[in-house]
Amino acid sequence: MPKRLPARWQPxxxxxxRTSARRRFDEGMALAAAGYRAGAIYxxxxxxxxxxxxxxxxxxxxxxxxxxxxxxxxxxxxxxGRAMGIAWPVAGQGHNVRAWAELLIAExxxxxxxxxxxxxxxxxxxCGQSIGQLWxxxxxxxxxxxxxxxxxxxxxxxxWLLVSSNAL
Amino acid sequence: xPRKRIGxxxxxxxxxxxxxxxxxxxxxxxxxxxxxxxxxHAFRTGKERVTVIWDAWHDVPLQExxxxxxxxxxxxxxxxxxxxxxxxxxxxxxxxxxxxxLPYRIITALRKNDxxxxxxxRQAMLEEGGSQLLNPRTVQLRFATEEEAMASxxxxxxxxxxxxDVWMIEREITAQDLAEAxxxxxxxxx
Numbered sequence: 001m002p003k004r005l006p007a008r009w010q011p012x013x014x015x016x017x018r019t020s021a022r023r024r025f026d027e028g029m030a031l032a033a034a035g036y037r038a039g040a041i042y043x044x045x046x047x048x049x050x051x052x053x054x055x056x057x058x059x060x061x062x063x064x065x066x067x068x069x070x071x072x073x074x075x076x077x078x079x080x081g082r083a084m085g086i087a088w089p090v091a092g093q094g095h096n097v098r099a100w101a102e103l104l105i106a107e108x109x110x111x112x113x114x115x116x117x118x119x120x121x122x123x124x125x126x127c128g129q130s131i132g133q134l135w136x137x138x139x140x141x142x143x144x145x146x147x148x149x150x151x152x153x154x155x156x157x158x159x160w161l162l163v164s165s166n167a168l
Numbered sequence: 169x170p171r172k173r174i175g176x177x178x179x180x181x182x183x184x185x186x187x188x189x190x191x192x193x194x195x196x197x198x199x200x201x202x203x204x205x206x207x208x209h210a211f212r213t214g215k216e217r218v219t220v221i222w223d224a225w226h227d228v229p230l231q232e233x234x235x236x237x238x239x240x241x242x243x244x245x246x247x248x249x250x251x252x253x254x255x256x257x258x259x260x261x262x263x264x265x266x267x268x269x270l271p272y273r274i275i276t277a278l279r280k281n282d283x284x285x286x287x288x289x290r291q292a293m294l295e296e297g298g299s300q301l302l303n304p305r306t307v308q309l310r311f312a313t314e315e316e317a318m319a320s321x322x323x324x325x326x327x328x329x330x331x332x333d334v335w336m337i338e339r340e341i342t343a344q345d346l347a348e349a350x351x352x353x354x355x356x357x358x
Binding site: 075079082083084085086087088089090093098102105106108109110111112113115116118119121122123125126129130132133 | 180181207209211212213215217219229230231234235238250251254255256257259263264266267268269343344347
């Protein structure tokens with residue numbers, strides 16, 4: 001009897017986030033090609049979220065396979081972002097792609113010698129803003145069809161984060 | 169084969185010239201109150217994060233707000249500001265409030281015989297930086313810190329003498345408060 005899907009999951013970690021971000025991005029492309037724009041956006045938003053979280057915890061020095069938890073890692077990161085003055089609303093706080101992008105930029109800036117080059121930092125922020133204006137995890141509750149330009153904006157931003165993930 | 173190159177400018181967004189010029193003038197004027205409120209957070213590395221709370225951002229996409237802030241700094245302080253500012257964010261007052269960044273608020277308790285009318289109070293609160301974006305009939309005068317709220321209250325009292333009882337400061341509980349309370353409780357538990 002094969003193990004069920006949840007039983008086959010690895011614990012959440014930087015490595016797991018990075019590989020599943022790639023997988024969700026590809027699945028989003030398949031949905032987009034089949035005309036399911038909102039479904040594509042839904043997956044690309046998560047893909048971006050995982051890329052940014054992986055980059056942030058990597059910057060903090062977590063190992064690739066260290067287990068990341070809500071109480072031990074995610075929530076303290078959100079609170080650190082709020083303490084830095086980043087606008088981080090409570091609703092859907094773990095999934096706020098715009099805020100995660102800004103936290104990553106701010107943490108780089110606060111680390112000696114690690115600040116992003118200005119244009120690169122602006123692109124990271126713009127990708128977070130682009131996705132943040134069109135995506136939220138509650139997208140699944142809504143029947144609306146996304147416009148083509150909206151799908152393209154989210155795809156371009158998620159794709160840029162994915163191809164830049166080694167530099168984040 | 170057509171070869172199309174898309175530069176980073178398409179993602180970053182373009183600055184709103186008129187808003188950039190207004191903001192640059194505000195940066196030079198160093199006004200003590202009113203909108204926009206500009207927060208400059210310096211990191212130990214010499215880099216800076218800038219947040220501009222301004223209702224004029226209403227209907228402006230986030231990317232354009234950031235580009236406009238950078239452009240305003242460039243106009244006011246020269247091109248080197250681009251290297252210093254690593255993160256530029258623009259928020260309206262309701263957006264900043266929703267994010268828990270403006271927990272202090274001045275509210276009025278007007279009575280018939282007070283030496284200030286409803287219209288005067290409303291106008292004064294708007295000039296202090298009040299927002300009507302959520303509801304055009306209500307002025308929301310919100311602040312990030314108690315010091316800012318108290319300074320504003322003092323200015324209002326100076327403007328309308330004997331109105332100490334009219335202007336009240338209230339504070340809302342934010343997610344940051346809850347996080348700090350939990351940290352404190354955990355520390356107490358050892």
